[in-house]
């Protein structure tokens with residue numbers, strides 16, 4: 001009896017599915033499901049601050065973890081502060097480039113305030129030297145990775161946040177506007193170092209970008225199909241929502257300043273929604289000797305007295 005029922009139900013279900021396929025209707029929500037909108041998985045890493053062996057170790061570990069994720073990763077974005085104000089030194093820039101080269105996925109980068117440093121007795125010269133090294137070892141100030149479905153845009157915006165020397169041929173707002181236009185209807189994900197909104201630390205709210213620049217930035221973002229802006233700089237996790245509906249996701253750092261444990265983020269976009277997971281990196285035991293390049297030093301075993 002049971003067998004007959006299942007056979008009958010099976011036939012009925014088949015006819016139902018066939019009629020639904022013919023009429024193009026599979027019930028409520030069918031129209032939404034027909035629109036392809038993701039899934040896309042991408043990774044963000046930020047504030048690696050080259051200069052301390054533990055930072056290089058953490059950076060290498062993060063690269064290794066990213067390369068071994070059990071997901072199809074479309075692109076990796078580094079949102080700046082590759083260095084700690086020493087990018088003008090060619091050995092530092094080359095060392096950073098060497099670690100970045102280990103990432104097996106497509107990579108886009110945006111420099112931070114500690115990359116193009118405006119410091120010292122001759123800040124203009126320091127800025128120009130850092131810029132030269134950045135371009136030589138990491139890449140252009142605006143970078144794009146495009147797929148059939150999405151456009152990932154990383155760009156330098158510190159010059160919108162504070163007064164800095166003009167970089168000939170680089171206007172971040174004009175450049176972003178033209179890239180967003182080119183992207184058309186595709187999904188857009190924008191990466192930069194410092195969030196445009198207010199910053200909260202030492203129990204005080206601090207100003208974000210100057211209002212004029214912030215408005216212009218937001219207007220350009222809203223002109224395209226931008227699903228989110230992804231930043232670093234704060235060395236802590238944060239989410240800022242805006243009236244235009246474009247959220248700003250802030251991920252924590254690889255660097256250990258303020259006692260932070262190293263982490264990076266995996267984002268998953270599907271049907272208009274961005275989700276993320278944080279992946280934490282374990283430091284080695286305290287007595288481990290780390291080489292300046294972040295590898296573990298081969299140490300002689302300590303002799304034990306008999």
Ligand SMILES: [Fe+2]
Nearest residue numbers: 047081114233
């Ligand atoms: Fe930083």
